[in-house]
Amino acid sequence: MPARPDPDLLALDVVVVGIGADGWAGLGGEAREVLGGAEVVVGGGRQLGLVPEGVGGERVAWPSPLRAGVAPLLRERVGRRVVVLASGDPLFYGIGRLLCEVLGRVPRVVPHPSSVAYACARLGWAVEETEVVTAVGRPVARVAAALHHGRRVLVLSAGAATPGEVAALLRERGFGPSRMVVLERLGAGEETIAEGTADTWARQDGDALNVVGVECVRQDGALRLGAGPGLPDAAYEHDGQLTKRHVRAATLAALAPAPGELLWDIGGGSGSIAVEWMRTHPSCRAVTVERHPERAARIVRNAERLGVPGLRVVGGAAPGALEGLPTPDAVFVGGGLTAPGLLERCWEALPDGGRLVANTVTLESEALLADWYRRYGGELVRLAVAHAVPVGGFTGWRQAMPVTQWSVEKNARSGESA
Structure with missing residues (x-):
């Protein structure tokens, strides 16, 4: 939630109500009471269609694009009782999070069981032991980072085509024998369940409202990719510009990624450092800078194959290519150390507590790192x-x-001996 609330929306009377595929019949007394007293009901077309005519007041569908249109739509309704409809639990990949950001505060929320709760109930899976990946507004390639033999994964589908896309991804990533269960219209009276394996999946028709359950089985001979840093070198497409497995593991340990943090990976090569930084947690972000177009394209392919398609690739040479990038929590320099002003620009960009790690194999760059070590510890x-x-x-x-390798944490004492 942002620190600065929108002053125009401070007086807005808004409640967020979760609703399932069973519509009005599945709502509890609190949700029905809130909707009955609404002067404006806002939601997607499907959610609005689940509420009976005569309940609530004016019906308003969300605009497209959604994010840019939320605040203007709500400003026009200040002074009226507004109810926002959300699918299932509003704060589980739902509109609730965006509303908290826009309003600058937490509105009243009346939740409903999420599709994950329903799916785990039908499958008998423990929710806390099930990995959840959403494909709603995001690439299906993100599923690849969650594939580990013996694990259970739930994919929140973007539509009827998602199960087929998941099956294709499983086959391509060496998980063809995995069991797939597609659960449609969960919570509604007309629930349906289809089951098979990724290798044999051929079902084309289905409901757009579905969740895909996957019991991961790695096929014989498929490359094993662990959850920690230091993936096999064979996991990457590269032209020789690759931080090798053991050095990569040591480098990630020095960078010490934490959830939500942003990495600058300078001289990306094959993108292995940025890829494995992002694989440590779904909320980790990275920007890799690579001046060779062929390598930049290769980084994109590696990121997609290894389940982190959100990796941002910036073409160009550092330090010039660093202008305008968001503030990093950590910086890795794997190439171009001797470029004039590069280390200075990286050091300047880091906030207090940020980390810088630089690797080199040349005597010239080693001398440079030794000098920075003397100055900054x-x-x-x-x-x-x-x-x-x-x-x-x-x-x-x-x-x-x-x-x-030189690694350092920037703080108020850094450079006192310079």
Whole structure:
């Protein structure tokens, strides 16, 4: 919720009421009383159609685009009793969150069981152990980040085509044997359930109001992708510009992503650092800057395949390409360290408590990092990884190029010794 409420909406009398597919019949006494006293009822066309004629006052459908039209619509109704209809629980991927942002306060909310509650009740799944991914207004590719063998996932569908898109994604990501259950019109008298596997899914017709349940089964031979940092290098399409698995894991540990935080990934290469930053939590965000168009396009493909299609890719060279970007919580510099003014621009952009991590394999950049370490402190380490390889009929070690890494947290004491 924003810190500054909209002064024009402070006097608005508004209540948010959740309603299910069963419409008026499924509403409790509180919700019916609120709707009966409304002078204006606002909602989507489907929600408005669930309330009987004669209940409430003026019917108003949400405009499109929604976000830009909410505040103007509500301002015109100040002084009247307004009820906003929402599908299910208004604060679970519903209009309730947007209203809190627009109003600058929490309105009265009368919730209804969500589609997730209904689906878990029908399937016998524990809600707290079920991953929920929404495809409403978001790419279905986000489901890929939730795919782990043995886990249960619920996908909130955008329409009748979503189950087929989910099935195709499961097949492409190596989860074809997964069980799929499509639950339609949950809570209504005419509920339907269709079941199959992603490998055999061919159902085309169905109701637009549906939820897809997935019991994840990874097919034999499919690449295993864990939940932590350090995915196999084979998970990425790359041209050699890839932070290798073990160094990547150490780098993510130094960056220390937390829910809701934003990363600048400078010199993205294949995008592996930004991708794995975003995979740590659905609310993590990242912007990767890459000056080579082919690599930038490759980053987009890697992000979509690994379930974080929201990764923003900015084409251009840093520091110029950094202008106008939102304030980061952390910055990773994986390339271009010696570009004039780059480290200075990154340091300036970081807020108090922000982290900066830089990796290099060259002596010139190593000298630069040593100088910044002397001035600002932090931690300067050298990461050396060796892999066992055949040596004739025996086995020996092949040393990879060592990586020098500087990591530092910006705070009021940073640079006192400079």
